[in-house]
Amino acid sequence: MSADAKKIDTQKIKEVLKHNQGKIKLSRAACASCSLCAESCFLYRGNNNDPRYMPSYKWLSSLGEIYRKRGNVDRAFLEKTKEHIWKNCMLCMRCYCPFGIDIPGLIALARSIYRSQGVYGIYPYTVGAPEAGCPADENALL
Amino acid sequence: MYELARGPLMWAATVIFLAGIIYRSVQLYLLTRKKKRVLYSAAPVKPKDRTPEERKMDFIVAFKNSLLGTHPIMAVISTIFHSFIFIIPLFLLGHNLLIYESWGLSLFSLPDWLCDTLTGAFILIGLFFLLRRLIVPQVRIISSAYDYLVLGITVAPFLTGFFAYHQWFDYKTVITIHMLVGELMLIAIPFTKIGHMVFFFFVRILIGSEYSFGRGSREW
Numbered sequence: 001m002s003a004d005a006k007k008i009d010t011q012k013i014k015e016v017l018k019h020n021q022g023k024i025k026l027s028r029a030a031c032a033s034c035s036l037c038a039e040s041c042f043l044y045r046g047n048n049n050d051p052r053y054m055p056s057y058k059w060l061s062s063l064g065e066i067y068r069k070r071g072n073v074d075r076a077f078l079e080k081t082k083e084h085i086w087k088n089c090m091l092c093m094r095c096y097c098p099f100g101i102d103i104p105g106l107i108a109l110a111r112s113i114y115r116s117q118g119v120y121g122i123y124p125y126t127v128g129a130p131e132a133g134c135p136a137d138e139n140a141l142l
Numbered sequence: 143m144y145e146l147a148r149g150p151l152m153w154a155a156t157v158i159f160l161a162g163i164i165y166r167s168v169q170l171y172l173l174t175r176k177k178k179r180v181l182y183s184a185a186p187v188k189p190k191d192r193t194p195e196e197r198k199m200d201f202i203v204a205f206k207n208s209l210l211g212t213h214p215i216m217a218v219i220s221t222i223f224h225s226f227i228f229i230i231p232l233f234l235l236g237h238n239l240l241i242y243e244s245w246g247l248s249l250f251s252l253p254d255w256l257c258d259t260l261t262g263a264f265i266l267i268g269l270f271f272l273l274r275r276l277i278v279p280q281v282r283i284i285s286s287a288y289d290y291l292v293l294g295i296t297v298a299p300f301l302t303g304f305f306a307y308h309q310w311f312d313y314k315t316v317i318t319i320h321m322l323v324g325e326l327m328l329i330a331i332p333f334t335k336i337g338h339m340v341f342f343f344f345v346r347i348l349i350g351s352e353y354s355f356g357r358g359s360r361e362w
Contacts, residue, residue: 022173029334030341033289034220035280039212051283060284098209099338100345 008078012116014071020109024067027101031056037103040096043088055095055103058084063110078119085110086121144314147321148240155325162332166340216274223267230260230300231324236307254307261304268297292335299324 017024037055038044044053051057062081066073085107093104114120192200210217231237234257238248252260271293275281302320305311330336 022169026170026173026341030338030345031284032292032335032338033275033281033284033286035278035284036209036213036216038280049280051280054280054284057284099341 008075010071013113016113017071030099037095037097053088058089059106063106082119144318147318151325155328159328166332170344226260226264261300264300295327295330299327
C-alpha cells in the first residue's frame with residue numbers, strides 16, 4: 001500500500017458518525033450485552049460457537065469502538081477489526097436481537113466507514129491476508 | 143439524610159425517571175420516522191390452508207427459532223427476573239404503607255414472607271447473571287465494566303432492601319442506602335442500558351422486522 005493511502009481521514013469518519021449519531025448512540029445504549037443474538041447467526045453456529053462471530057460482537061468491536069473513540073482511530077485499528085465486518089458477516093440480515101437493535105444496518109454502516117478509508121474485505125479469504133496476485137481494488141467487495 | 147432521601151430526592155428521581163422515559167420515547171419515535179417500503183407479511187400462507195401436520199411443523203420451527211427454543215433456561219430465568227423487578231417493589235407492604243401515609247391510597251400488598259422469598263430469588267438470579275457474565279465466553283467478550291455496574295445498580299436496591307427487612311447491620315443506615323440506590327436506579331433507567339425497559343416495547347412493536355410482535359412499518 002502506498003504511503004498516502006495510510007493516512008486516515010478522520011473527518012470523513014466523523015461526518016458519517018454524526019449523520020447516524022442517534023441510531024448508533026441509542027443502539028449502544030440499548031445493547032444489554034446479553035449475547036442472545038449469538039445463535040441467530042449461522043456463521044457463529046458453523047464455527048464451533050466462536051464468540052467472535054456473534055452479531056453483537058461484530059458491530060460493537062468495529063462501529064461501537066469507533067463511536068466510543070469519536071472517530072479518532074488509526075489504520076491499525078481498522079485493519080485489525082476489518083475481518084469482523086467483512087469476513088465474519090455475510091449481511092444475510094437474519095440476526096435476531098431481543099431489543100430489536102438493527103444489527104445488519106449497523107454492520108453495513110461500519111462497512112461504509114471502512115470502505116471510505118479503503119479498508120475492504122478481500123475474497124477469497126485466506127488466513128488473514130489476500131491471496132497472492134489479488135490487487136485490493138479489483139477484488140474488493142463493493 | 144434519611145429525610146432528604148425519603149422526600150425531595152424521591153420526588154426528583156421520580157420526575158427524572160418519567161421525564162427521561164418520555165424523552166427516550168420521543169427520541170426513538172423521531173429516529174424511526176422513515177417508512178418501510180416493503181412490508182413483511184406476518185403470515186404469507188393462511189393457517190387454514192395448512193394441513194395439521196404442516197401446522198405442527200410450523201409451530202416446531204417457530205419455537206426452535208425463538209429464544210425459548212434456543213436458550214430455554216435463560217429465557218425462563220430472565221422472564222422471572224424481569225417480572226420480579228416490577229412485582230416486588232410495587233406490591234411490597236412497606237412501600238405501600240409509605241404511599242398510603244403520603245397520599246392516602248395504595249396498591250394491594252403481597253404478604254411479607256412471599257416478598258421476602260421473591261427478593262431472595264431475585265438476588266440469586268442477579269448472582270446467576272453475574273456468574274454468566276464472568277464465565278460464559280460469549281457474554282464475556284462483549285462485557286465491559288459498564289455492564290457490571292448496570293447489573294449492580296439493578297440488584298443493589300433489592301439487596302439493601304433484603305438487609306433492611308431482616309434488620310441486618312444498622313437499620314437506619316441500610317434503609318437510607320436502600321432509598322438512595324433505589325433512586326439511583328430510577329434515574330439510571332432512561333439514561334443507561336436499563337433503558338431497554340423503553341426500547342424493548344417500542345422496537346418490538348413499532349419497527350417492522352421479522353421478529354416484531356406487531357406489523358410495524360417504521361424504520362431506522
